[in-house]
Amino acid sequence: xxxxxxxxxxxxxxxxxxxxxxxxxxxxxxxxxxxxxxxxxxxxxxxxxxxxxxxxxxxxxxxxxxxxxxxxxxxxxxxxxxxxxxxxxxxxxxxxxxxxxxxxxxxxxxxxxxxxxxxxxxxxxxxxxxxxxxxxxxxxxxxxxxxxxxxxxxxxxxxxxxxxxxxxxxxxxxxxxxxxxxxxxxxxxxxxxxxxxxxxxxxxxxxxxxxxxxxxxxxxxxxxxxxxxxxxxxxxxxxxxxxxxxxxxxxxxxxxxxxxxxxxxxxxxxxxxxxxxxxxxxxxxxxxxxxxxxxxxxxxxxxxxxxxxxxxxxxxxxxxxxxxxxxxxxxxxxxxxxxxxxxxxxxxxxxxxxxxxxxxxxxxxxxxxxxxxxxxxxxxxxxxxxxxxxxxxxxxxxxxxxxxxxxxxxxxxxxxxxxxxxxxxxxxxxxxxxxxxxxxxxxxxxxxxxxxxxxxxxxxxxxxxxxxx
Numbered sequence: 001x002x003x004x005x006x007x008x009x010x011x012x013x014x015x016x017x018x019x020x021x022x023x024x025x026x027x028x029x030x031x032x033x034x035x036x037x038x039x040x041x042x043x044x045x046x047x048x049x050x051x052x053x054x055x056x057x058x059x060x061x062x063x064x065x066x067x068x069x070x071x072x073x074x075x076x077x078x079x080x081x082x083x084x085x086x087x088x089x090x091x092x093x094x095x096x097x098x099x100x101x102x103x104x105x106x107x108x109x110x111x112x113x114x115x116x117x118x119x120x121x122x123x124x125x126x127x128x129x130x131x132x133x134x135x136x137x138x139x140x141x142x143x144x145x146x147x148x149x150x151x152x153x154x155x156x157x158x159x160x161x162x163x164x165x166x167x168x169x170x171x172x173x174x175x176x177x178x179x180x181x182x183x184x185x186x187x188x189x190x191x192x193x194x195x196x197x198x199x200x201x202x203x204x205x206x207x208x209x210x211x212x213x214x215x216x217x218x219x220x221x222x223x224x225x226x227x228x229x230x231x232x233x234x235x236x237x238x239x240x241x242x243x244x245x246x247x248x249x250x251x252x253x254x255x256x257x258x259x260x261x262x263x264x265x266x267x268x269x270x271x272x273x274x275x276x277x278x279x280x281x282x283x284x285x286x287x288x289x290x291x292x293x294x295x296x297x298x299x300x301x302x303x304x305x306x307x308x309x310x311x312x313x314x315x316x317x318x319x320x321x322x323x324x325x326x327x328x329x330x331x332x333x334x335x336x337x338x339x340x341x342x343x344x345x346x347x348x349x350x351x352x353x354x355x356x357x358x359x360x361x362x363x364x365x366x367x368x369x370x371x372x373x374x375x376x377x378x379x380x381x382x383x384x385x386x387x388x389x390x391x392x393x394x395x396x397x398x399x400x401x402x403x404x405x406x407x408x409x410x411x412x413x414x415x416x417x418x419x420x421x422x423x424x425x426x427x428x429x430x431x432x433x434x435x436x437x438x439x440x441x442x443x444x445x446x447x448x449x450x451x452x453x454x455x456x457x458x459x460x461x462x463x464x465x466x467x468x469x
Contacts, residue, residue: 006334013288015093018338026211027334028342031096033215035322037371039075039098039347040360042317043067044368045166046104048175050111050118054361057178061238063116065357070248070316071099073351078307078319079344082300083337091292091300093283094340096325097307101379102272103318105162105432106264109414119315121258123251126312129265130319134305136273137298147274150396151439153386155271158407158432160380167376170194170369179365189231190366197224197370214328217371224367233366239358246354248314260426265318267433269305272320276304279321286326287335323382395449399442407435 006027011017018024047053047067052060078097085092111118136143169175171194173185184190201220204212212219228234277292280300284292300321307319329335350356390396410416411431418425428434 012333013335015288015335015337017336019334019336024336024339025342027332027336027339028344029346030211030214030332031094031325031328031340031343032346033211033218034325034328035075035096035098037217037221038101038322038375040068040071041368041372041375042099042101042104043071044361046107046111046122046317048170048365049108050114050116051176052116054365056176058115060116061358061361063119065238065354065361066246066252066315067317068357068360069246069351069354070311070314071351072347072356073248074307074311074314074316075099075319076344076347076349076351077310078303079340079347081303081307082321083341083344085299085303088295088299089302089306091280091296091303092337093280093296093300094287094325094329094335094337095279095283095300095303096322096340096343097304097319098322099317100272100320101163101376102159102275102320103265103268104166105159105411105430106268106427107261107317109426109429110258110260110264116253118258120254120256121261122317123253123312123315124255125258125261125265126316126318127309128262129269130305130307130309130312132266132305133269133273133308134302136269137301137305140273140277140301141294141297143270144274144277146440146444147271148390148443149386150390150399151436151443152271152274152278153383153390154400154403154439155383155432155436156275156386157380157383158404158435160376160378160383161408162411162431163376164373164380167369167373170365170372172366172369174365189233190369193224193228193231193233193364193366194370194373196227197221197367198374200224201371201374217374220374221363221367221371224370225363228364228367233364234362236362238361239355241358243354245352247352250313252315260423263423264427264430264433267436268318271436272318273301273304275323276300276321279323279326282323282326283329283335287329287333393449395446399439399446402442403435403439406438407431410434 006012006019006023044053047064051058053064054061075098082090082095082097083092084090107122111122166175171191173179173182173187173190179185197220200223201216204216204219225234277297280292280297284290304320311317311319408431410429414429417428
């Protein structure tokens with residue numbers, strides 16, 4: 001139920017309406033709270049697998065803090081491109097942009113052990129992938145037929161399954177041989193702190209309302225952080241050395257063509273573009289009770305790609321629209337794009353202050369693990385929700401079964417394709433790309449009805465949205 005003091009029902013459905021500032025500012029910050037943790041987590045994960053994250057032998061804290069800063073700064077910039085628009089670029093709707101989980105299964109295999117030297121190839125791939133993503137805006141509506149709920153649900157499920165291992169490793173004390181070699185890895189104290197985060201998050205999500213419910217993961221992490229501090233597991237040393245203001249550097253990490261990352265980014269752009277279409281449709285339906293226009297869908301896709309390309313230039317990971325904020329608009333009933341613009345300005349301010357990134361970097365890995373377990377589990381659950389709308393004929397079960405089997409199998413046994421070497425091995429062992437390719441190909445090739453086909457009735461469920469929990 002909406003608050004009528006914010007505006008009339010007609011005003012609340014208008015993207016161009018600006019509520020009174022006393023109401024608009026907290027509503028804008030609420031959008032940031034809903035996505036804040038999800039937005040900075042991919043940068044922390046990539047730093048961890050690359051070997052320069054906090055606690056690693058090759059730790060490079062200034063670089064990690066920079067990545068966290070850029071995640072906040074360019075989530076804000078990309079959101080402004082969506083809400084304000086630049087000509088035909090941007091949906092001019094209340095779309096919140098942020099760093100995408102969906103690209104992690106592609107980036108992780110390419111960045112394992114690469115150190116900071118791997119960032120040149122990673123960021124170059126982000127830029128090229130972003131430009132390709134923007135190009136897809138020209139015909140995104142025409143490729144939707146190739147990605148029905150069977151395919152998109154499988155892909156989102158695979159993203160969640162690929163990342164769940166990361167959550168467990170973090171909760172146990174961190175990923176990689178270095179962390180596993182510690183006496184505390186898998187210890188009671190680590191799991192206690194992770195469990196506190198999970199317990200508080202679930203409690204708020206189910207028993208609180210409004211901002212407390214929306215910010216459940218963030219508040220859970222804050223409570224876990226306090227507990228970890230009292231247990232002596234928080235090191236605040238780097239915060240004092242961090243500055244108060246920072247100007248981002250273009251191509252800070254250099255320029256390098258890493259074809260595994262470039263190809264992976266371009267292929268994932270198809271998935272991200274289609275899911276952004278879903279988010280735009282969800283916003284217009286939930287907030288304004290209407291279908292999205294072609295101009296809004298095209299503009300949103302252009303902005304998605306351009307926001308990613310600009311982010312890559314300055315050292316940030318791919319951006320995409322955040323689905324939890326779509327749900328937030330439906331919950332508040334406030335369709336104003338200017339509310340989200342206020343949230344974007346708040347993100348940009350945070351991104352220009354290195355001390356914010358330094359504080360985030362002090363969150364113990366096991367505390368972050370508790371939040372990550374919830375977030376990545378929700379990604380997998382969103383995929384399962386999308387699959388609930390599938391007509392489970394034997395044809396669709398074959399497509400799903402073969403795709404999942406190959407994708408998940410290659411992910412679990414990455415050396416099974418080592419004879420290919422280089423780029424092909426990295427792309428295939430992501431699991432996500434081969435699963436997506438097989439599902440799309442089989443769905444287009446196989447006849448609609450197989451010989452002796454039957455249907456398995458599945459009830460319930462609604463189509464979900466993508467990788468951001």
